[in-house]
Amino acid sequence: MCPGRRCWGLGSLLLLLLLLGQNLGFLLEIPQDAVTGTVGQSVLLPVSYRCNSTPCFPLSIRWIFGHTSQVIIACTVHNCSLDDGGAPKNCSTTCFPHPAHWGRVVLFPENASLLLRDLWLSDSGVYTVSLQHQRQSRNITLTVLEQPVPTDPTSKGRNLGFLLEIPQDAVTGTVGQSVLLPVSYRCNSTPCFPVAIQWLFSHPIERIIACTVQNCSLGDGGAPKNCSTNCYSYRTHWGRVELFPENASLLLRDLRLSDSGVYTVSFLQNQRQIRHITLTVLEQPVPTEPTREGTSQPAGRIATRIPCCILRGCYCFILLLLQLLFHLCWLRGSRGEACGCCWGEGSQRAGAARAGAQ
Structure with missing residues (x-):
């Protein structure tokens, strides 16, 4: 007779495979x-x-x-x-x-x-x-x-009351993802609207997007808000760029390796200030899994060589086979018969039978 607790191992193995199968081939990263x-x-x-x-x-x-x-x-x-x-x-x-x-x-x-x-x-x-x-x-x-407190420019400055800053001058992105090129500007003591903002890509030099920002209200620190804007994105970046008029930051979607380079934000008209941000676009990271020797190899390599439908078919076949063995074991145990899943116990009984026959 095969006690239920000995055959429970098959059920536990089946449940474990179900849980592991849920995340098979799925990679989440930040x-x-x-x-x-x-x-x-x-x-x-x-x-x-x-x-x-x-x-x-x-x-x-x-x-x-x-x-x-x-x-x-x-x-x-x-x-x-x-x-x-x-x-x-x-x-x-x-x-x-x-x-x-x-x-x-x-x-x-x-x-x-x-x-x-x-x-x-x-x-x-x-x-x-x-x-x-x-x-x-x-x-x-x-x-x-x-918001950083602006320092008063000298009398030689033409942009009294206008502050343009970039929190980061180097940004990293990944192919297929989105990235934000951060900028901020403030107007403290002089009216600066409408203001013309333009983003350029300098490798080679090409226009990405041009916007005219107008009718903004100013917060206590001079930060624009509730702006209206009129933007034109150039053909090479249609559907991939968005400019936020309240801070002039640029959102770049669906990154490509060719997007790596130096980006320039330019404030035209009265302000005439520019800043540069370097973007580095990396390849999608390759997931790794440990091998028996403790080294690592790409986890997606098998999935790229073998069609997904074949992998799923093999996985389902294994699960069905384990489930069948589990039910056979359970039925034999309930009838008081020797259970095929208890190989150790069956082997002992077979050995005893052969000894008695001799």
Whole structure:
């Protein structure tokens, strides 16, 4: 007779394979686990995910603010296509931002990154991105700083009361993701609207987007808000760029390796100031898994050589076989017969039978 507790191992193994199969070929990463922003500006909380060998759509994505455990935005991503590396593209999505964040948050379904606009000091804290169906989550800490206090230029300066700054002069992105080139400007003592803002890519020199910002109101620190704008993006970047008139930051989507280079933001007309930001675009990271010898090899290599349908068929066949063995074992145990799954006990009985026969 095979006691149920001995055959329970097969059931546990089956459950373990089911749980492991849920995340087979799924990779979730964050390029930065700490991000800094400035009051009134925008910031991007960067995330990337890939599906290599199992279907993962529809996919439920939630961003949570850890200080209050408040759901900022919840999205369902579906109908994505995958490139050769498993990165989603051309996704459709349904999103529900929390009322406290209406108009301030944007989620990019192709990588799950979160854009947070019009930052407040109270936005500082830990943000958690959760992919519910895959049961994976990551944390990013955001620190929001006060607007820097401008120093008065000398009498030789032409831009009295106008301050243009870049929090970072070097930014890193990943192919297929989005990146924010951060800028901030303030008008303190002189009217500066309308203002013409232009972004250039200097490798080679080409115009990316040109905007005229007008009718802005100014906050206590001179930061523009509630602006109206008229923008024109050039053909090479149609659908891939967005300028935020309140701070002149540039959002660049669907990154390519050719996007690496120096970007220049230029304020024309009365201000005539420019700043430069260097963008480095990296390849999608290759997931690694340990081998028996303790080394590592690309986890996606098998998935790229063997069609996903074959892998899924083999996986289902193994699960069905284990389930069949488990049921046979359970039936024999309930009838009081020797259980085929208890190989050790069966071998002992067979040996005793042969000894008695001799």
